[in-house]
Amino acid sequence: MSIASLTDAELAAHLAQAAGRILLEVRTSGVFEGKALGKAGDETANAFLCNALRSARPEDGLLSEEEKDNAARLDQSRVWIVDPVDGTREYGEQREDWAVHVGLAIDGAATTGAVALPGLDGGIVLHTDAVTPLTKSPAKPRFLVSRTRPAKEAVAVSEAMGGELVGMGSAGAKAMAVVRGEAEIYLHSGGQYEWDSCAPVAVAHAHGLHCSRIDGSPIRYNQTDTYLPDLLICRPEYAEEVLALVAGL
Structure with missing residues (x-):
């Protein structure tokens, strides 16, 4: 074939x-x-x-x-x-x-x-064609952050929610950790480009996760400027609270 x-x-x-x-x-x-x-x-x-x-x-x-x-x-x-x-x-x-x-x-x-x-x-x-159900969410949400420079918004929101920070490498690895149930929230504000999140967002969305900019607006691709400053991928039950806390920072 x-x-x-x-x-x-x-x-x-x-x-x-x-x-x-x-x-x-x-x-x-x-x-x-x-x-x-x-x-x-x-x-x-x-x-x-x-x-x-x-x-x-x-x-x-x-x-x-x-x-x-x-x-x-x-x-x-x-x-x-x-x-x-x-x-x-x-x-x-x-x-x-x-x-x-x-x-x-x-x-x-x-x-x-x-x-x-x-x-x-x-x-x-x-x-996006192989979707598995989300696992049960733990009592304490885990936030995926950079190993070397955690986003200040992620640190602040994690503290407000009594969460736990988990350091990890690439954007794709972080996003897939949420898909796989290894964490609940990936809140990034340190700047990325379209290629950093297009495939991860497609896969995360197919698995039922919330995907947006950190102001709640949709993530748009194939733009003239390929820079994407921020990103939120999380379990849907956390989205409203996370977005509200970010807006209050």
């Missing part, structure tokens, strides 16, 4: 998983270390993903962190938004909290996608 015949969700999952395997091969080759490993991984995975998407969906637009932006995408309804290695630092440090993002935005909304977590034992791919 050719990849062109796959559904969008199947294609996203297939490519994210394959890119993850490639990245593990690059990492275990022993040729690169540290920042050089991160650069080699980015370049190799990007070449694979972009070539595959252009072959499988030649009529669609494409936006990748590792490619020069092509403004022609702004005139297209369907745009694939990819991050070949989300968490390049963690990947280069031989950690497990990095991801591969393959997302599809249609008319500005993240509709379909897959996030691969190749560093986890056995590798995991979460996508």
Whole structure:
């Protein structure tokens, strides 16, 4: 079966998983270390993903962190938004909290996608066509934050809610931790780009999670300026309280 015949969700999952395997091969080759490993991984995975998407969906637009932006995408309804290695630092440090993002935005909304977590034992791919029920929420909400620079809003809201901060690497790893029931709230305000959240938002939304900007407004993709300052992904029962607390800061 050719990849062109796959559904969008199947294609996203297939490519994210394959890119993850490639990245593990690059990492275990022993040729690169540290920042050089991160650069080699980015370049190799990007070449694979972009070539595959252009072959499988030649009529669609494409936006990748590792490619020069092509403004022609702004005139297209369907745009694939990819991050070949989300968490390049963690990947280069031989950690497990990095991801591969393959997302599809249609008319500005993240509709379909897959996030691969190749560093986890056995590798995991979460996508919009394979939805599992949310687990029971614990009494104390866990907030996912950067390992090195937790967002001040996340710290303040966590304190107000009696929550617990959990440090983690890439944006995709954090978002998927909420999907997988390892945490309840991912509140980010330190700045990101469209490729950091398109696939994670598509997957999180498909699993029934709340996804928005931290002022409650929708997250829009395929914009002229690809910068996205903030993001909230959380279990729906926490959304109203979190947004109200952020608004009061």
